[in-house]
Amino acid sequence: MTTPLLAFNDKGIYCAIADVYLDPWKPVTNAIITHGHADHSRWGHKNYITHKTNVPIILHRLGEINVSGVEWNETFTINNVKFSLHPAGHIIGSSQVRVEHKGEVWVFTGDYKTEDDGISVPYEVVKCDTFITECTFGLPAFKWTPQAEVMENINNWWLENQAEGKTSILFGYSLGKAQRLLKYLNPEIGQIYTHGSIENMTNVLRPMVEFPKTTLITRETKKEELLGNIVLAPPSAHGGTWIRKMTPFVTGSASGWMAFRGARRRRAVDKGFVLSDHCDWYSLLDSIKATGAEKVICTHGYTDIFSKYLRELGYDARTEKTQYEGELSEIDKTEE
Template identity: 50%
Template structure:
């Protein structure tokens, strides 16, 4: 058993420091990579996160104790030296580096290596062992440049405006929604947001992050008051909530739009392929940059991706966790090791 990090039924545990990383069971001390609900859960005795991640965590978790650190700041916890490094996933997200007696492990949380211009850019961290996600760990997942997707959304939005329709865009409240509103052309029309998204916007703006002007949707908000609007809401709001906007076109922005059948199950007219998780190429390049020989794959297409890594010469292993993959709230996310598991790697 490693004295750096081990895998337990409560989460990733450091015996030398007596703490857990992103635990899903109740523990006394939790180090958190970012604020999404599958990584930052209520009920821990204390929390440690980056200063940029803490405000959203506080909003979501309520009256909990959260200590904070800057990126790259080293803290001593028991016999472990710990530091947080940008993961590029959402604002404040981090990889957590743990060093014990000269041996270094890194827990990635969720990450992407492409700079989205909004989150802190990913920084590779050299280590002996790397714990990685594999949410999109198949070669069929290859993201287009962000500007290409933004242009697709702008074209769709402009066409809807010409037809007198609202453009309803499903995106997740922390990270994806803000990334999209930051890269689309706000001169096309007003950007309206669901309350859950606007609450997050308020928190991020208070931290000094720049976002375009947005309008919080209320019971009185409708298409007549805001013609040609782009309405950004969580996928759960599709249905009765979105009907108030009258004639509309609905679309989803998710990496899962790359899979046949997901858009159809969503009954969406359009699917924009964009994710805050690494695609196949990014996963492989990130792992290579760590220099690690031991790789632990925690969530996503774990079996397929682990086999691929072993074929490349890594000492790779599957680890069972309770992490949810893309945006944590995506009920259409497939069971990754069954659907498309036969794809060539």
């Protein structure tokens, strides 16, 4: 029996021929990192390789590490195994990893979405034999509304709250979601205030993307300054003393999970907006078909249901357990 090009072990996704791991969750010597979210880029590896736009992100989050950045589609070879990174469209700097050896091609998606958000490099279809895919939202119930429509609803919600003399507090993960929201908030409505974790991450990304002006909330910020304006905050700030001093306010959350009935109530927010940085059910299926892959490995999300459906379609599909958490993981461990 031949050894697979990529295998799953207790440290991560391993290419034994090259002695390289993809997004390992335990410390290893050589790690290729798809993007900056906490479950995919962890501290403790000896050598990191990632896309060059992800370098400042993981340096900001992990501190001093030995990291090298590569371009899109740039091939680098390790022990006769060819690697290259391709846009995943998930967040800024997010990549898929293409791995080729002796004519066999595998692709690991990391996290990805196919809708062009206007700030990430759009998802690129990469042909392969085996496709390792997330399926965070791998249920038919998940079908996303176009981003432009969601952002129009968010700006209208802000206007309504402003008319009532209230502060709008919008929750989104400090890396990715917050910047996507910020990019399309209408600064003509009012001022955009930020929690420190979002302000710091946005400042890392400003050299790459043009964002509206933001104002950091500090201890000196008075709640009267916030009235009628909008505050971007990470989900971890909800319910804390930081937010209570902003009354009167209205809360909103932007997440794929808001598609579930009851999610808004469980998260104790006033308004839910369905906006995800992952594929919906239909985008997952279209992406898999476009790769031409015969074998599909589902790594996180609704893996059992999704892989079963793929087998019914004729794919050689299976699941593998990982420590990737999809959209849940983006509640950043460092954002407090």
